[in-house]
Amino acid sequence: MNFELIDNGFQITILGLSTIAVLFLALRYKSRSLLILALAYACFCMGTAYYILYLVIMGKVPQVFYVAEISWLAAWLFYLSVQILRMERVGYRFSWFAVSAAVLVAVVAFADHAFGPSYFFSALFALTAGANMYLSVLGMQSVHPYRSTDGLMAGCIVLQVLLYLTSDFIQDYTRFNLYFAVDITLTLSMVALLPFTLREVGK
Amino acid sequence: MTYIENIFLCLAIPMILSLFFIKGRARSYTLFVTIGMGICLLSAYVNSFFMWLYGVDGTVAAIEITPVCEELLKLLPLLFYFLIFEPEPRELPTVAIAIAAGFATFENACYLTENGAANFSFLLIRGISAGGLHILCGSLSGFGISYVFRHRWLSVTGTAGILGACTGFHGIYNLLITADGGWKTAGYLFPSVLIICLFIAKIVLPKFTISLK
Numbered sequence: 304m305n306f307e308l309i310d311n312g313f314q315i316t317i318l319g320l321s322t323i324a325v326l327f328l329a330l331r332y333k334s335r336s337l338l339i340l341a342l343a344y345a346c347f348c349m350g351t352a353y354y355i356l357y358l359v360i361m362g363k364v365p366q367v368f369y370v371a372e373i374s375w376l377a378a379w380l381f382y383l384s385v386q387i388l389r390m391e392r393v394g395y396r397f398s399w400f401a402v403s404a405a406v407l408v409a410v411v412a413f414a415d416h417a418f419g420p421s422y423f424f425s426a427l428f429a430l431t432a433g434a435n436m437y438l439s440v441l442g443m444q445s446v447h448p449y450r451s452t453d454g455l456m457a458g459c460i461v462l463q464v465l466l467y468l469t470s471d472f473i474q475d476y477t478r479f480n481l482y483f484a485v486d487i488t489l490t491l492s493m494v495a496l497l498p499f500t501l502r503e504v505g506k
Numbered sequence: 507m508t509y510i511e512n513i514f515l516c517l518a519i520p521m522i523l524s525l526f527f528i529k530g531r532a533r534s535y536t537l538f539v540t541i542g543m544g545i546c547l548l549s550a551y552v553n554s555f556f557m558w559l560y561g562v563d564g565t566v567a568a569i570e571i572t573p574v575c576e577e578l579l580k581l582l583p584l585l586f587y588f589l590i591f592e593p594e595p596r597e598l599p600t601v602a603i604a605i606a607a608g609f610a611t612f613e614n615a616c617y618l619t620e621n622g623a624a625n626f627s628f629l630l631i632r633g634i635s636a637g638g639l640h641i642l643c644g645s646l647s648g649f650g651i652s653y654v655f656r657h658r659w660l661s662v663t664g665t666a667g668i669l670g671a672c673t674g675f676h677g678i679y680n681l682l683i684t685a686d687g688g689w690k691t692a693g694y695l696f697p698s699v700l701i702i703c704l705f706i707a708k709i710v711l712p713k714f715t716i717s718l719k
Contacts, residue, residue: 349674370677377670
C-alpha cells in the first residue's frame with residue numbers, strides 16, 4: 304500500500320481522535336485555550352482529509368486552488384491564537400533572540416515556497432509561523448512554569464518547516480522515507496500539545 | 507442557461523418589501539437573509555470569473571474554487587456588521603446563521619431551476635445537507651467571532667482561522683458530493699449528522715460559550 308495513504312490516514316485518525324478528546328476536555332474545564340486547540344486539530348485534520356480524499360477520488364493532487372493549504376494555515380493560526388492567549392498572561396516584551404528565530408523561520412518558509420507557487424499563501428504561512436515562533440521563544444525566555452509548552456510549540460513549527468524542506472528532495476512517496484518520519488513526528492508533537500495545555504489549564 | 511439575477515429578483519423583492527412593514531428582530535433577520543441571497547449571487551459571479559481565469563470546468567471549480575470564494579464572501583457582511591455596528595456578542599450568531607440560511611436558500615432555488623424539482627427524496631436530502639453545511643459554517647463564524655476570539659490580536663488570528671476552517675469543511679463536502687457511490691452518500695450525510703450534534707450541544711450546553719475561561 305502507498306505509504307502516503309498510510310501516513311495521512313494515521314494523521315487524520317490521530318488528530319480526529321485528539322479533536323474529540325480536546326472538545327470533551329474544553330467542555331469540562333470551560334477552557335478557551337482547549338477549545339482553540341480543538342479547532343487547530345480539526346483544521347489540520349480537515350486539510351489532510353481534503354488532500355487525501357482529492358487524491359483518492361480525483362487520482363491527482365489539487366491543481367488550481369489551495370483548499371487544503373488554507374485549512375492547514377487555519378490550524379497554524381489557531382496555534383498562534385493559543386500562544387497569544389498564553390502570552391497575554393505572561394506579558395509581552397521585546398527580545399532580539401526571539402526576533403532572530405522568527406525571521407529565520409519566516410524567511411526559510413517563504414523562500415521554500417512552503418504553500419506552493421503562490422507568493423500570497425507562502426507569505427501568509429511565513430508570517431504566521433514567524434509570529435508563532437516569536438511568541439514561543441519569548442515564552443521560553445520568560446520566567447513562568449510552563450516553558451515546556453512553548454518549547455514544544457517551537458518544535459512543531461520547526462518540524463513543519465522542515466517537512467516542506469524535506470519534500471523538495473523526495474520524489475518517491477510510495478515508501479517510508481525521511482519525509483514521513485518528519486511528518487509522523489510532527490503529528491505526534493502536535494498531539495503532545497494536548498497534555499501540556501491540559502496541565503496548564505488544570506492549574 | 508440559468509438567469510440567476512431574475513431568480514434573485516423574484517425571491518428578494520418580496521422580502522425587501524416586507525422590511526418596510528415589520529420591525530425589531532424579524533426585520534433584522536429578513537434583512538440578513540436577503541443579504542445572504544445577494545452574497546450567493548455575488549459569489550456566483552466571482553466563481554465564474556475564476557473558472558474563466560483558470561480555464562477549469564464546473565466540477566473542479568466546485569471542489570477547489572467555490573469553497574474559498576463562498577466562505578470569504580459570506581464572512582464579509584458579518585465582519586462589516588461586527589466592526590461597524592458593534593453588536594452585542596449574543597446577536598452575532600443569529601446574524602451569521604441568517605446570512606447562511608439566505609445563501610443556502612438562493613443556492614437551492616438556483617439548483618431547482620437548473621435540475622428540476624421532480625425528485626422529492628433527493629431534494630430533501632440535498633436541502634438538509636446543503637442547508638446544514640451553510641448553517642454549520644455560519645454558526646462557527648458567529649460563535650467564534652463573538653465569544654471565542656473577542657480579544658485584540660486574538661480576533662485577527664481567530665477570524666482568519668475560522669475562515670480557513672469553514673473553507674476546509676466546505677471543500678470536503680463539495681469534494682464528496684461530486685464523487686460517486688459511498689463518497690457521495692457520506693458527503694450528504696455528514697453535515698446532517700453534525701447539525702444534529704450541534705442541536706444537541708445547543709440544548710445540553712446553553713451557558714458554555716459565555717463562561718469560557
